[in-house]
Amino acid sequence: MSTKSLEASAPGVKHAAPDRTAGAAPSERPGARGVIAHIVVILAACVxxxxxxxxxxxxxxxxxxxxSIPPTLIASExxxxxxxxxxxxGPFLTYIRNSFLIAIAGTALVLFVSATAGYAFGRLRWRGRDLVFVLFLGTxxxxxxxxxxxxxxxxxxxxxxxxxxSLVLPFAFTAFGTFLMRQFFRGIPYELEEAARVDGAGPIRTFVTIVLPLSKSALAVLTVFTFISFWNSYLWPLIVVTDYESLGTLPIGLATFAGQFGTRWDLQMAATVISMIPTTLIVIALQKHLVKGIATAGLGGR
Known part of the structure; x- marks a missing residue:
């Protein structure tokens, strides 16, 4: 006779019914929380x-x-x-070309400087490193x-x-990019560097072959932020550039629609929509690395 049949035939033994409600509440709570979270995200996205x-x-x-009063979303024409x-x-194509060249050159230079400086501050050991880093962050x-x-x-x-x-070099040495890369580099296990050192790799080879390939997400975050910063820069180009026809950037071009005798708001809005296309495409292209980089960069470290 099996154990189940013995338990069923045993006198005086009360069998408790399986409690299905105990596991139901925890399974329902995450579902309700998920619905609320989706609603909040959708409302925020609409805003x-x-x-x-x-x-x-x-x-x-x-x-x-x-x-027009009352305001309408779709016009009569x-x-x-x-x-x-x-x-x-105006020379809007010139403005777009200049902004592209400056943003690409500035982003590439910032990535190089921030990655190398972040590696020096985060992985290499040298006298006065922490003091120099604090002074650097003070900027x-x-x-x-x-x-x-x-x-x-x-x-x-x-x-x-x-x-x-003059539009690129003054902003190539940013403390934000160095800090971001330093924090990410400090989260990489030191055992990888020690294994590379055992194989005969020096600091430069370790940086190029091991550290950089593991830092794609942090580099993607820095790429997006830096490109948008150069692309939207208005104050510095307005001051340091005198020949707007040949060296003007896109934000300066947007300001030209406001003239002495009125503002062409329709063309300014159209130019604004055009100016948002490159940054939107970059965010979409780097979305996977961007989300991962924001979630991990700056959270590790020893």
Missing amino acids: FVTPLVWAFFSALKPNHEIF VRWHNFLDVFHY LMVPQEVLVVPMYQLMQWLGWVNTPQ
Whole structure:
């Protein structure tokens, strides 16, 4: 006779029914929390997307209907040719080309400087490293507006006023990028470096062949932030550039739609929508590494 039949035939033994409600509540709670989280995320996305949608439909309106009362999302006339009129209003292609060249060159230089400096601060051991790093981070507390005058004087002394290098080099040595890469590098296990050192690899070879390939997510985060920063820079190009026709950037080009006799809001909205396309494509292309990098960069370390 089996054990189950003996337990069933045993007198005086009460068999408790299986408690199905005990496991039901925990399984329902995560589901409810998930629904609430999705609702909150959708509402937040709607809040952030609404200005972009309004800007896009404003770019399709006639200029006199931009501030119509009551406001309307879709105008009486949809003008797709506003996106073409932008390029006839001024040297908009020149502005886009200059912004691309400056943003790509600046991003590449920042990635190189931040990766090498972050490796020196995070993985190499040398005297005074922590003190120098604290002083380096102190530059983050200085606003850009305070540095405009000394940077402009330095550009004058070097003879770089109204040159492309004046738009790139002053912002190549950023403490933010170095800090980001340092924190990520400190989260990489030291055993990997020790194994490479046993195989005869020096610091440079270890950095190129081991550390950098493991840092794609952090580099993606820094790439997106740096590219957007160069792409949207307005104050410094406005000061250091004098020939806007040949060296003007996209933010300066957007300001040209506001003239002495009025503002072409329709063309400015169309130009704004066009200017958002490159940064949006970069975020979409690096989305996988971007999410991973934001989740991990700066959280590790020893």
